[in-house]
Amino acid sequence: MLDTSVILFDHKSILNFEEHDIVIPITVLEELDTMKKGNDTKNYEAREFIRFLDKASKDYPVKNWIPLPGDGRGAFKIVMETNGLTKSAVKIYGSESNDNKILNTCMIVAKDEPKRESILVSKDVNLRLKAKAIGIRAEDYETGKILNVDNLPTGITTYTDFDQEIIDNLYKDFSIPLDVIQDKMEIYPNAYYILQGDKSSSLAYYNPFEQQLERVNKQTIFNIKPKNAEQAFAIHAILKKEIKLIALHGVAGTGKTLIALAGAMAQKRDFKQIYLSRPIVPLSNKDIGYLPGDIKSKIDPYMQPLWDNLKYIQYQFDEQDKEYKQINQMVEQEKLLITPLAYIRGRSLSDVIFIVDEAQNLTPHEVKTIITRAGENTKFIFTGDIKQIDTPYLDEQSNGLSYLVDKVQGQKLFAHIQLIKGERSELANLANELL
Numbered sequence: 001m002l003d004t005s006v007i008l009f010d011h012k013s014i015l016n017f018e019e020h021d022i023v024i025p026i027t028v029l030e031e032l033d034t035m036k037k038g039n040d041t042k043n044y045e046a047r048e049f050i051r052f053l054d055k056a057s058k059d060y061p062v063k064n065w066i067p068l069p070g071d072g073r074g075a076f077k078i079v080m081e082t083n084g085l086t087k088s089a090v091k092i093y094g095s096e097s098n099d100n101k102i103l104n105t106c107m108i109v110a111k112d113e114p115k116r117e118s119i120l121v122s123k124d125v126n127l128r129l130k131a132k133a134i135g136i137r138a139e140d141y142e143t144g145k146i147l148n149v150d151n152l153p154t155g156i157t158t159y160t161d162f163d164q165e166i167i168d169n170l171y172k173d174f175s176i177p178l179d180v181i182q183d184k185m186e187i188y189p190n191a192y193y194i195l196q197g198d199k200s201s202s203l204a205y206y207n208p209f210e211q212q213l214e215r216v217n218k219q220t221i222f223n224i225k226p227k228n229a230e231q232a233f234a235i236h237a238i239l240k241k242e243i244k245l246i247a248l249h250g251v252a253g254t255g256k257t258l259i260a261l262a263g264a265m266a267q268k269r270d271f272k273q274i275y276l277s278r279p280i281v282p283l284s285n286k287d288i289g290y291l292p293g294d295i296k297s298k299i300d301p302y303m304q305p306l307w308d309n310l311k312y313i314q315y316q317f318d319e320q321d322k323e324y325k326q327i328n329q330m331v332e333q334e335k336l337l338i339t340p341l342a343y344i345r346g347r348s349l350s351d352v353i354f355i356v357d358e359a360q361n362l363t364p365h366e367v368k369t370i371i372t373r374a375g376e377n378t379k380f381i382f383t384g385d386i387k388q389i390d391t392p393y394l395d396e397q398s399n400g401l402s403y404l405v406d407k408v409q410g411q412k413l414f415a416h417i418q419l420i421k422g423e424r425s426e427l428a429n430l431a432n433e434l435l
Contacts (some may be wrong), residue, residue: 001105009123010364021065041365041369065077079108155192159196168200178213187206190240192205209412223263231259238267242412244413247401249415261313265336268326275340280341384402
């Protein structure tokens with residue numbers, strides 16, 4: 001039995017259960033009907049699923065089992081929630097909520113199919129708990145989950161007692177050919193290294209395009225200076241023209257968004273526009289439509305952290321400095337745009353840098369949708385903290401940022417850096433460590 005939350009997470013989920021049969025409670029269809037209009041991803045997922053059911057059931061009554069397309073798959077049918085239960089979930093929980101109606105359907109299916117195991121699949125943790133409380137087996141939707149999220153690569157490897165001669169040659173020649181270092185260290189595309197020798201140390205990067213190890217210098221961009229090795233690596237990746245896709249993740253205060261924005265602005269001459277965006281996660285799960293004003297007024301509160309970072313960069317300069325004035329001009333001329341993600345669907349983005357903040361609040365499908373918008377000379381930077389998720393049906397294992405890092409690691413166009421050390425303030429570091 002599929003819950004609405006699974007379908008809104010992945011409209012193709014019905015095809016991922018192999019030979020097992022799928023039940024769609026009628027309440028789920030009613031919920032999808034209320035969500036089919038709009039520009040958000042959940043609206044798209046609802047529409048696509050409804051279209052799939054309509055096409056698949058074209059020649060069948062929907063109350064019968066309908067074969068799913070493809071070899072080895074089971075069948076599906078729509079089941080009406082009825083009052084044929086002596087002890088229903090609605091009565092047990094004392095509410096006619098949609099969740100309880102879905103549980104009623106699960107109880108009816110279990111009653112009608114006593115020889116088969118019935119399982120409710122839901123991304124809603126509370127619904128799974130309510131199901132278990134009345135004896136219904138309930139599971140999370142596992143497709144797309146990163147099972148070993150604690151072992152995601154950091155993008156950075158530290159070597160102690162490293163060959164001092166190689167470090168010296170890095171300072172002397174800037175780069176070292178692959179054949180000299182491939183037996184001394186683990187090599188993979190766009191990997192970053194902290195090399196510590198007997199006398200000195202060096203920051204390094206493996207360039208897969210030139211097949212050589214290169215020294216990384218700490219660069220200052222728009223008066224933003226890297227305060228640690230991770231930030232230096234992040235700046236290097238953002239400025240590297242050949243790298244088209246970057247993921248920066250770490251706890252609050254590590255400088256992810258600030259560095260991404262400063263790095264993008266440092267390349268303003270190489271791109272027509274800089275886009276900044278972040279997923280809108282309304283408080284109390286209310287749609288932003290209830291907020292007063294036009295669309296700009298509605299989204300501004302959610303985009304304010306991006307404006308804060310932009311102002312921080314601007315305030316590194318005096319009002320009379322050309323850089324200060326350039327930032328104002330970029331906003332006025334829409335060279336730099338802060339925009340909601342909902343408006344990206346269907347577009348082709350060429351000659352732009354696109355920064356997606358708080359990417360841990362995106363689904364894997366949303367991340368894919370964004371990246372597939374890339375045209376010529378487009379670079380995407382995803383930032384976020386996979387341990388700080390605000391979207392109800394996502395977690396560390398199923399969010400789009402974890403999925404991106406896990407699936408795309410090792411590709412020549414992709415670089416990933418985990419920022420660990422907080423640099424916002426001593427107070428912010430204290431909160432991260434002790435609270």
